[in-house]
Structure formats: C-alpha cells, structure tokens
Amino acid sequence: MATMTAAQRREQARSDYDAFLRDCPTNQLLGRLSDKWVGLVVAALVPGPMRYSDIGRRIAGVSPKMLTQTLRALERDGIVSRTVTPSVPVRVDYELTPLGRSLAGLLTAVKNWAETHFDDVRAARERYDEETAENTDAADVA
Amino acid sequence: MATMTAAQRREQARSDYDAFLRDCPTNQLLGRLSDKWVGLVVAALVPGPMRYSDIGRRIAGVSPKMLTQTLRALERDGIVSRTVTPSVPVRVDYELTPLGRSLAGLLTAVKNWAETHFDDVRAARERYDEETAENTDAADVA
DNA sequence: CTGAATCCAAATGGATACTG
DNA sequence: CAGTATCCATTTGGATTCAG
Numbered sequence: 024m025a026t027m028t029a030a031q032r033r034e035q036a037r038s039d040y041d042a043f044l045r046d047c048p049t050n051q052l053l054g055r056l057s058d059k060w061v062g063l064v065v066a067a068l069v070p071g072p073m074r075y076s077d078i079g080r081r082i083a084g085v086s087p088k089m090l091t092q093t094l095r096a097l098e099r100d101g102i103v104s105r106t107v108t109p110s111v112p113v114r115v116d117y118e119l120t121p122l123g124r125s126l127a128g129l130l131t132a133v134k135n136w137a138e139t140h141f142d143d144v145r146a147a148r149e150r151y152d153e154e155t156a157e158n159t160d161a162a163d164v165a
Numbered sequence: 166m167a168t169m170t171a172a173q174r175r176e177q178a179r180s181d182y183d184a185f186l187r188d189c190p191t192n193q194l195l196g197r198l199s200d201k202w203v204g205l206v207v208a209a210l211v212p213g214p215m216r217y218s219d220i221g222r223r224i225a226g227v228s229p230k231m232l233t234q235t236l237r238a239l240e241r242d243g244i245v246s247r248t249v250t251p252s253v254p255v256r257v258d259y260e261l262t263p264l265g266r267s268l269a270g271l272l273t274a275v276k277n278w279a280e281t282h283f284d285d286v287r288a289a290r291e292r293y294d295e296e297t298a299e300n301t302d303a304a305d306v307a
Numbered sequence: 308c309t310g311a312a313t314c315c316a317a318a319t320g321g322a323t324a325c326t327g
Numbered sequence: 328c329a330g331t332a333t334c335c336a337t338t339t340g341g342a343t344t345c346a347g
Contacts, residue, residue: 049276049279049280049283052279052282052283052286053204053205053275053276053279054201056275056279057199057200057201057203057204058199059196059199059339059340061199062195062199074308074309075308075309075310076308076309086340086341086342087309087310087311088310088311088312088340088341088342089339089340089341090310091309091310091311092340098293099289099290099293099294100286100289100290101285101286101288101289101290101292101293102286107309111308112308112309113308113309113310113347114308114309115308115309115310122282122285122286122289125278125282126278126282129271129274129275129278130275132271132274133195133198133271133272133275134191134195136267136268136271137191137194137195137198138191140194140264140267140268141191141194143243143264144194144242144243144244144264146243147241147242147243147244147264148241148242148243150243151240151241151243152241201319201320216328216329217328217329217330218328218329227321228320228321228322229329229330229331230320230321230322230330230331230332231319231320231321232330233329233330233331234320249329253328254328254329255327255328255329255330256328256329257328257329257330
C-alpha cells in the first residue's frame with residue numbers, strides 16, 4: 024500500500040505506537056502493580072502464610088469478589104502461591120513466593136515513604152488549597 | 166441510644182472501622198501513588214523539567230483530561246511544581262520537587278523490578294494458563 | 308470456609324470541542 | 328500552547344446470593 028496519504032501514515036504510526044505502549048511488558052506489570060488492592064494484599068502476606076478469610080478480615084473493606092480477583096491475578100503472576108488443604112471445611116492458604124517477597128520489599132519501601140512523608144504532603148495540600156481559595160476569591164472580585 | 170440490637174452495633178462498628186481505614190493517611194497516599202498515570206508522569210519528569218505538551222507526547226495515550234488531573238494532584242501534594250512563563254503563547258513547565266525526587270527513586274525501583282522480573286512473571290503466567298486449561302478440559306471430560 | 312455468579316450503581320477515563 | 332467542559336462508553340467494584 025503505497026497509496027496512503029501523509030495523514031494516514033501518521034495515524035497508522037500513532038496507532039502502532041499506542042499499541043506498542045499498551046503491550047509493553049513494563050506497562051503491563053506496572054498496571055498490575057498499581058492496582059488498588061495488590062499493595063494491601065502483598066503487605067498482608069509479608070508476615071507469613073494466611074487463610075483466605077483472614078486476609079479478608081485484615082484488609083477490611085475488600086469484597087470477596089475483589090479479594091479473589093486480586094489473589095488470582097497475583098497467583099497467575101507467580102507472586103503468591105495457593106495451597107488447598109482438603110479438610111472439611113476446606114482450608115486455603117496464600118503465601119508470598121520468593122518472587123513475591125522480592126517485590127514486597129519495594130512496596131514496603133513505598134509504604135514507608137508514604138508514612139514518613141505524609142506530613143510534608145499534608146502541608147503541601149493545605150498550602151495549595153489556601154492559594155486556590157485566594158485565587159478563586161480574587162477572580163470573583165475581578 | 167442504648168436501644169441498638171447486637172446486629173446494629175456490629176454494623177455500626179464495621180462502618181466506623183471502614184471509615185477509619187478510608188481516612189487513614191497511609192491509605193490516602195497509597196491510593197494516590199497507585200494511580201495508573203502517576204508512575205508514568207513522575208518517571209517522565211525524572212530527567213528534568215518538561216512542558217505540558219511534551220509530557221503528553223512522551224506518555225502517548227494519556228488524554229489532556231487525565232494529564233491535567235494527574236499533574237494537579239501531584240502539584241497539590243507537593244510532588245511536582247508548576248511554573249508559568251507568561252510569554253505568547255503561554256509556556257508551562259512541570260518539575261519534580263525535592264519531595265518528588267525522593268519518591269521517584271522508589272517508583273523507579275518498582276519499575277526496574279518489573280523490567281528485570283518480567284520473564285519470571287511471563288513464565289508463571291504461561292504455566293498458570295496451561296494448568297487452568299488442563300483443569301477446564303478435565304472438567305469437561307468428567 | 309472458599310469461592311463463583313449475577314446485578315447494578317458509581318467512578319473512571321477517552322474523545323471531542325471549545326476558550327484564553 | 329495549555330488547559331477546560333461536556334458527553335458518553337467502559338470499567339470498577341460493592342452487595343447479594345448461591346454452590347462445592
């Protein structure tokens with residue numbers, strides 16, 4: 024097809040590029056890691072293996088649906104392992120794999136950052152909100 | 166009100182607890198940091214200050230709406246600074262603050278983890294998908 | 308106990324068009 | 328250039344119910 028216009032070629036290139044970015048390995052993984060519940064589940068499992076319902080209670084606010092969804096995704100990615108004990112009633116334990124533990128360290132670091140720098144962030148927010156309010160007032164007067 | 170039933174008290178306690186978790190400083194920050202675009206924007210700004218439209222082009226896939234939203238949130242939290250140069254046309258530069266740079270290191274570490282361990286994750290996914298397919302087949306046969 | 312399935316409200320976010 | 332405003336499709340995710 025040498026009959027494309029310049030605009031068509033540009034559009035084509037843009038689509039290809041976007042597709043590349045969407046399929047980019049790093050982005051796939053970052054998307055998964057930036058999931059709201061992933062950090063909480065991984066953090067919950069750091070101390071050791073834990074049962075399904077215990078994780079649910081520990082996170083407090085997660086629905087069984089999201090908990091299962093998150094655990095399944097993490098299991099598929101080799102970050103947690105799932106062990107079924109066929110007793111009655113059934114018992115299922117989840118545990119971080121070595122891969123999961125290597126990740127947990129980083130997520131913990133981010134969590135620690137959030138804790139240690141929260142005062143800075145809160146101060147910044149207050150400053151920002153005040154300035155915004157001033158500007159709004161000024162705009163109203165003007 | 167001492168006329169609550171046990172169920173009502175339990176419900177009340179659960180609501181309070183959930184509210185506490187929602188308002189928990191760390192969770193607020195982690196929620197912000199686990200935003201899909203935050204990592205990408207912060208990463209884009211690591212090399213140095215950058216103009217609005219340059220960030221948009223660099224991320225390729227972000228709509229102006231989300232870009233503005235993300236930048237505003239980061240500015241409010243004191244992670245990026247916004248500098249307006251009143252030329253014609255207007256020029257706006259965004260830059261990581263010292264606070265932002267301290268965070269960028271951690272996010273970069275996570276990004277690096279994603280890059281170095283992607284093969285492990287991909288292998289785990291293939292294994293998981295195969296096993297799942299087998300189980301599905303077995304169930305169909307049985 | 309550990310989920311799977313369904314329903315549905317709400318938030319997310321992209322596309323588009325417009326303004327200063 | 329740097330956004331803002333609006334519309335709308337998709338997704339998210341909670342509640343509920345049921346099953347193994």
